[in-house]
Amino acid sequence: MIDFTVSEADQKILEQIIAEGRAGEKYTRYYEDNEDEILPEKFAEADDFPSLLKQFATRSPEDTPAATFQMLVIMYRNITAGVTLRQGRGALGNAALSAAGTAEQKAKWGNTILAMSITEPGAGSDTKAITSTAKQDGDEWILNGDKIFVTTGIRCEGVVVWATTDKNLGRAGIKSFVVMKDTPGFDILRKEKKLGIRNSDTAAYSFRDCRIPKENVLGYQPDATANKKAADDGYKGVLKTFNMTRPGVAAGGVGNALGAFKFGSEALADEGIEVDWEAGVHHRTAVQDKLIEIEADNEAAKLSVLRAAWLADKGLSNNVEASISKAKGGEVCRTGPQRIMDLLGGMSVSHDHLVEKFMRDGRISDIYEGTGQIQRLIIARNILELSSAELS
Numbered sequence: 001m002i003d004f005t006v007s008e009a010d011q012k013i014l015e016q017i018i019a020e021g022r023a024g025e026k027y028t029r030y031y032e033d034n035e036d037e038i039l040p041e042k043f044a045e046a047d048d049f050p051s052l053l054k055q056f057a058t059r060s061p062e063d064t065p066a067a068t069f070q071m072l073v074i075m076y077r078n079i080t081a082g083v084t085l086r087q088g089r090g091a092l093g094n095a096a097l098s099a100a101g102t103a104e105q106k107a108k109w110g111n112t113i114l115a116m117s118i119t120e121p122g123a124g125s126d127t128k129a130i131t132s133t134a135k136q137d138g139d140e141w142i143l144n145g146d147k148i149f150v151t152t153g154i155r156c157e158g159v160v161v162w163a164t165t166d167k168n169l170g171r172a173g174i175k176s177f178v179v180m181k182d183t184p185g186f187d188i189l190r191k192e193k194k195l196g197i198r199n200s201d202t203a204a205y206s207f208r209d210c211r212i213p214k215e216n217v218l219g220y221q222p223d224a225t226a227n228k229k230a231a232d233d234g235y236k237g238v239l240k241t242f243n244m245t246r247p248g249v250a251a252g253g254v255g256n257a258l259g260a261f262k263f264g265s266e267a268l269a270d271e272g273i274e275v276d277w278e279a280g281v282h283h284r285t286a287v288q289d290k291l292i293e294i295e296a297d298n299e300a301a302k303l304s305v306l307r308a309a310w311l312a313d314k315g316l317s318n319n320v321e322a323s324i325s326k327a328k329g330g331e332v333c334r335t336g337p338q339r340i341m342d343l344l345g346g347m348s349v350s351h352d353h354l355v356e357k358f359m360r361d362g363r364i365s366d367i368y369e370g371t372g373q374i375q376r377l378i379i380a381r382n383i384l385e386l387s388s389a390e391l392s
């Protein structure tokens with residue numbers, strides 16, 4: 001039976017995440033206003049808290065299942081507006097490596113921060129439209145093309161890049177390549193300035209006759225036939241990572257919505273405005289009704305994220321549930337903070353409060369890792385049993 005009970009030990013970890021977030025809030029405005037600066041590896045306040053990684057390592061099978069708990073961790077990180085006190089060493093490319101890399105590749109790059117670079121100026125939602133090319137030349141691949149919107153693109157040490165080996169093959173021609181930052185021909189063009197998630201560095205790249213060893217194709221096998229199959233499996237493996245990264249992005253967006261709700265309901269409570277659960281529908285005010293509606297939508301989105309993760313924990317397919325959670329999470333992160341701002345009025349846009357940050361930060365969760373529209377397409381294809389060629 002489905003069960004989202006959080007163990008006592010895990011609840012303590014989640015509370016620590018909130019406390020760390022609050023401790024990071026004093027730095028938030030500075031890094032919002034100085035977007036060009038990268039967060040330090042560690043803030044002094046991090047030493048006031050026991051290492052989360054060490055606490056994660058002590059979790060037992062009796063605690064909350066791993067993927068479900070991971071979603072809660074992401075959500076709780078976003079409930080406060082604080083900067084992260086200790087920067088992690090993982091990025092999206094690391095998820096691709098764990099899903100599709102060989103044992104040798106995992107041993108080689110497992111501890112390397114790897115970004116993920118798919119999007120191009122002419123290819124976003126439609127990933128098969130990518131034009132970056134990979135041409136084999138003896139023992140090397142030669143990469144050429146331009147990439148945009150690479151999360152962690154400045155801070156990373158390497159990147160998993162999608163390029164086509166044959167445009168005529170469409171998706172089947174696309175492979176993933178690991179490229180290290182110091183490789184000749186690989187350049188960072190710029191760091192993007194953004195509406196929200198300003199603490200997250202987003203880069204644009206160019207690849208010009210960038211040569212990498214043939215072993216850097218994700219899933220590489222020395223034997224040519226096995227290598228082709230492994231690289232194809234590698235591509236499919238990378239696609240599968242979306243089944244966990246989509247709920248993860250949704251979890252972040254839900255966290256933003258929950259954070260805005262918490263800020264708004266506390267600010268209203270300070271003015272004596274609180275939901276009177278005893279009053280009944282005919283006696284509640286319009287503001288109380290709105291708070292109930294926002295909370296219910298946030299809760300529904302949260303549950304859809306936990307459901308997608310719980311299926312993964314059980315080893316069950318979660319393709320459609322991952323998209324449902326992303327669509328739902330994307331919706332509440334856009335609308336939840338805005339609806340709270342409607343209730344708060346002027347203070348909601350003031351620099352003196354951090355509530356406007358939830359609105360700006362939340363917006364992206366409905367865009368990257370597949371927009372809300374694309375998630376709805378995936379859900380529709382599943383319900384109608386249509387292929388991507390039949391419904392696009």
Ligand SMILES: Cc1cc2nc3c(=O)[nH]c(=O)nc-3n(C[C@H](O)[C@H](O)[C@H](O)COP(=O)(O)OP(=O)(O)OC[C@H]3O[C@@H](n4cnc5c(N)ncnc54)[C@H](O)[C@@H]3O)c2cc1C
Binds near residue numbers: 124150
């Ligand atoms: C801050 C940030 C970080 C990012 N990080 C990464 C990253 O790390 N790696 C990476 O590879 N990419 C990254 N991206 C890119 C992101 O995944 C794309 O922006 C996203 O997939 C949408 O692509 P697009 O911007 O080209 O929009 P488009 O695909 O051009 O879409 C424009 C609009 O049309 C809609 N649309 C498109 N096709 C359809 C359709 N078939 N049916 C209905 N509606 C449709 C979309 O929903 C959207 O509303 C990032 C983007 C941003 C802004």
